[in-house]
Amino acid sequence: MAPRANWKGFLRLSLVTCPVALYPATSESEKISFNQLNRQTGHRIKYLKVDADTGDEVPNEDIVKGYEFDKGQYIEVTKEDLEEVALDSTRTIEIDEFVDKTDIDPRYLIRPYYLRPDGKAGHDAFAVIRETIREMDKVAIGRVVLTNREHIIALEPLDKGLMGTLLRYPYEVRDPKEYFDEIQEVRVTKDMLDLARHIVDQKAGSFEPDKFEDQYEKALVDLINQKRAGKVIRPTERPKGENVVDLMDALRKSVGREAAPAKEAKPAKKPKKASASQKEMLMPVTGKKSAKEAATKKPTAGARRKSA
Structure with a gap:
């Protein structure tokens, strides 16, 4: 629709x-979204519109727009004013x-x-x-x-x-000078540029959005599946950044690293799109499979989306 x-x-x-x-x-x-919950009760948090001074809840029909022209001083602007x-x-x-x-x-x-x-x-x-x-x-x-x-x-x-x-x-649009003025002037040698261009050539391709997958969304689905299954969540090892001591050496190693996979590269298969029913499920429907089968088989992709 x-x-x-x-x-x-x-x-x-x-x-x-x-x-x-x-x-x-x-x-x-x-995209997966989250609701805010009360940790003590598990109930969803609800926001109320209240008067900042009295603390009383204010119904929608009594709420108007206002522009603060001075500290604590407002000019009320009505819907009719905006239409003018x-x-x-x-x-x-x-x-x-x-x-x-x-x-x-x-x-x-x-x-x-x-x-x-x-x-x-x-x-x-x-x-x-x-x-x-x-x-x-x-x-x-x-x-x-x-x-x-x-x-x-x-x-x-x-x-x-x-x-x-x-x-x-x-x-x-912000002025880039506020951010770029402190960047140091660096002389880049021809050898460095040649190696960098070689890396670019090895990675050259055409932009195809279908080749990219939202890894974070996929990880969220996996996390929720594991929590629903009662599994212990173990933190994954995060990649560590390394200081580049010799830039030329790092460039040379990068050229070799990019060249190796290129020889064995195969056309990537396009991922199958999840059906509407898959998007509504995190785990197999109870009763369709035994608990043993459900435990051994990886849950289907997709997750229920709830608005925060």
């Missing part, structure tokens, strides 16, 4: 307009300009969204805008209001739709 749209409105290029819907392109709902400052981008993504993708500094990228026509109308206009961007090999820049904030959005063709990436404003 497709997720609910985060935003609905119109996409406009000059006088060409079409209704569109914006959907999140990524999700973290499959509503911008055109609240309902319309107006394409302001077209830029080269290489012009966009990666530090300004926030998160991707999918943009598609909303309903049966407007597919022709959407296709014209999409193919114009594709033909010009540019990225369209506009603005959109999400969660009561106006964002810059970069639009580019993706299959039959558009991918919109939210961008940061300049004041949100």
